[in-house]
Amino acid sequence: MSYSFRVALHDTDAAGVVFFGHLFRHLHDAFEHWMDQLGYPVDQLIRGGEILLPLTHAEADYRAPMRHGDRIVIELALSQLGDTYFALGYHCLRLDEDREYTNGGKLAATALTRHCCIDPECHQSRPLPDSLAQALRLHLPAQE
Amino acid sequence: MSYSFRVALHDTDAAGVVFFGHLFRHLHDAFEHWMDQLGYPVDQLIRGGEILLPLTHAEADYRAPMRHGDRIVIELALSQLGDTYFALGYHCLRLDEDREYTNGGKLAATALTRHCCIDPECHQSRPLPDSLAQALRLHLPAQE
Amino acid sequence: MSYSFRVALHDTDAAGVVFFGHLFRHLHDAFEHWMDQLGYPVDQLIRGGEILLPLTHAEADYRAPMRHGDRIVIELALSQLGDTYFALGYHCLRLDEDREYTNGGKLAATALTRHCCIDPECHQSRPLPDSLAQALRLHLPAQE
Amino acid sequence: MSYSFRVALHDTDAAGVVFFGHLFRHLHDAFEHWMDQLGYPVDQLIRGGEILLPLTHAEADYRAPMRHGDRIVIELALSQLGDTYFALGYHCLRLDEDREYTNGGKLAATALTRHCCIDPECHQSRPLPDSLAQALRLHLPAQE
Numbered sequence: 233m234s235y236s237f238r239v240a241l242h243d244t245d246a247a248g249v250v251f252f253g254h255l256f257r258h259l260h261d262a263f264e265h266w267m268d269q270l271g272y273p274v275d276q277l278i279r280g281g282e283i284l285l286p287l288t289h290a291e292a293d294y295r296a297p298m299r300h301g302d303r304i305v306i307e308l309a310l311s312q313l314g315d316t317y318f319a320l321g322y323h324c325l326r327l328d329e330d331r332e333y334t335n336g337g338k339l340a341a342t343a344l345t346r347h348c349c350i351d352p353e354c355h356q357s358r359p360l361p362d363s364l365a366q367a368l369r370l371h372l373p374a375q376e
Numbered sequence: 377m378s379y380s381f382r383v384a385l386h387d388t389d390a391a392g393v394v395f396f397g398h399l400f401r402h403l404h405d406a407f408e409h410w411m412d413q414l415g416y417p418v419d420q421l422i423r424g425g426e427i428l429l430p431l432t433h434a435e436a437d438y439r440a441p442m443r444h445g446d447r448i449v450i451e452l453a454l455s456q457l458g459d460t461y462f463a464l465g466y467h468c469l470r471l472d473e474d475r476e477y478t479n480g481g482k483l484a485a486t487a488l489t490r491h492c493c494i495d496p497e498c499h500q501s502r503p504l505p506d507s508l509a510q511a512l513r514l515h516l517p518a519q520e
Numbered sequence: 521m522s523y524s525f526r527v528a529l530h531d532t533d534a535a536g537v538v539f540f541g542h543l544f545r546h547l548h549d550a551f552e553h554w555m556d557q558l559g560y561p562v563d564q565l566i567r568g569g570e571i572l573l574p575l576t577h578a579e580a581d582y583r584a585p586m587r588h589g590d591r592i593v594i595e596l597a598l599s600q601l602g603d604t605y606f607a608l609g610y611h612c613l614r615l616d617e618d619r620e621y622t623n624g625g626k627l628a629a630t631a632l633t634r635h636c637c638i639d640p641e642c643h644q645s646r647p648l649p650d651s652l653a654q655a656l657r658l659h660l661p662a663q664e
Numbered sequence: 665m666s667y668s669f670r671v672a673l674h675d676t677d678a679a680g681v682v683f684f685g686h687l688f689r690h691l692h693d694a695f696e697h698w699m700d701q702l703g704y705p706v707d708q709l710i711r712g713g714e715i716l717l718p719l720t721h722a723e724a725d726y727r728a729p730m731r732h733g734d735r736i737v738i739e740l741a742l743s744q745l746g747d748t749y750f751a752l753g754y755h756c757l758r759l760d761e762d763r764e765y766t767n768g769g770k771l772a773a774t775a776l777t778r779h780c781c782i783d784p785e786c787h788q789s790r791p792l793p794d795s796l797a798q799a800l801r802l803h804l805p806a807q808e
Contacts, residue, residue, distance in 0.1 A: 390563075391572055395548075396574075396575040400544060403541075404541060419534075422535050428535055432582050433581050435577070435580070436577070441574075
């Protein structure tokens with residue numbers, strides 16, 4: 233799944249590039265977009281009150297500066313799936329000057345988020361609902 | 377000009393609705409999008425170093441809650457144009473459940489931003505460049 | 521009541537000054553600090569579930585740039601009190617180079633927020649609870 | 665070095681806890697505070713134009729929910745020091761109900777940031793300035 237955004241003024245800081253912490257907003261937007269496509273919009277999960285999928289881990293490696301106005305494509309893929317959790321990998325590609333997404337762009341950042349399924353009442357981990365686990369399984373890399 | 381976004385988890389707060397201050401990020405995204413279409417991308421203005429267009433005033437009226445997952449359409453229009461400044465008006469419409477933008481949606485917020493043209497060197501106000509003033513003039517409401 | 525903060529890197533943008541929208545986070549921090557001192561912590565109001573105090577209006581005038589590392593003092597005062605709402609005025613003072621708060625600093629921004637008391641269940645406005653109204657009344661400017 | 669903050673309404677999201685990405689703002693505030701104490705305020709480094717210290721890596725593990733109003737203490741320590749980079753480790757402790765920092769609190773999150781020294785002109789890595797390297801060396805854990 234891919235998701236794109238343009239670096240806004242408020243994403244940058246006085247050093248002239250994206251403030252590292254603001255990238256996580258965009259990664260989560262990509263995650264929400266992915267969950268929508270999977271049929272499990274995060275807003276409905278939260279309102280439904282059956283499960284929450286909070287992050288237990290997040291990390292990013294910053295490889296090339298992202299500047300105001302740059303078009304960034306986030307490629308997202310499921311990287312791990314357990315009974316009570318899953319993890320997603322992200323590639324953030326900075327498109328070339330001509331703003332066309334032909335050659336995949338320059339790798340500006342990679343990232344990883346790990347999400348744990350918990351019961352909203354007791355805040356304890358619980359197994360992913362069967363239907364969600366099944367939907368996720370279809371997205372696991374082939375070799376697994 | 378209209379610009380839309382979906383309310384992300386990070387736009388909301390523990391009271392369950394959009395945190396009022398986060399709306400200004402989206403208003404500025406709409407402004408940047410509008411300046412792109414006008415032919416004056418804000419990132420190029422900042423890098424060009426000829427002028428800056430900082431906000432001297434911003435205000436918003438919140439009329440109906442915007443919740444996680446809501447689709448919001450921002451309608452933006454130039455409302456004032458002076459020698460050294462301009463002002464923009466915003467209508468934020470929350471689309472109906474069915475997520476179609478047919479009847480214009482529910483008015484969730486209105487807003488106003490005023491931008492002053494300054495010289496980046498001395499931080500004093502200066503007239504808008506002729507070409508930008510001309511481009512803006514085409515967008516003034518007819519009655520003026 | 522006064523509240524101070526230092527302009528962080530993430531408060532600024534590529535134009536080198538505080539992004540206008542980020543100021544509202546700090547204004548709300550000052551508001552939360554003020555409500556704490558009043559004996560009505562906002563977190564407890566939200567969790568208590570009796571009332572919410574969402575903003576119905578927010579505005580700011582930006583008068584002088586606030587840069588990374590600047591120490592800002594926010595002076596906050598109640599400016600209006602009605603049966604179902606109240607409004608607060610803010611002065612944001614930028615301290616001088618020597619970082620001492622002796623002469624009151626340079627006025628960098630003024631702002632206003634208006635808060636409406638609503639019932640969290642039906643999202644309709646309701647009168648402020650008596651005890652809160654009484655606590656607020658003590659903070660009204662003398663001439664009123 | 666320790667740095668504390670209170671979880672603000674805008675730090676939380678509709679799930680009722682701190683949005684994971686917003687924690688990085690606070691971690692960076694702690695980093696800026698630490699650099700101040702070291703005698704190398706980040707704002708002066710950026711304005712000085714000799715070096716920049718962008719993050720090349722950031723990660724966090726979320727262990728316990730942080731809620732609106734919680735008092736969080738961030739303990740920060742230098743964990744690695746190379747010729748051109750350094751890394752910092754963070755412990756985020758959530759204080760008990762009584763808001764006293766007696767028993768160290770509950771470990772709510774751990775985190776790591778890695779900072780690379782670069783030349784602002786060419787955006788290539790360069791050795792840390794001697795004086796900064798020396799100041800950092802004093803903060804390395806004893807066993808190294």
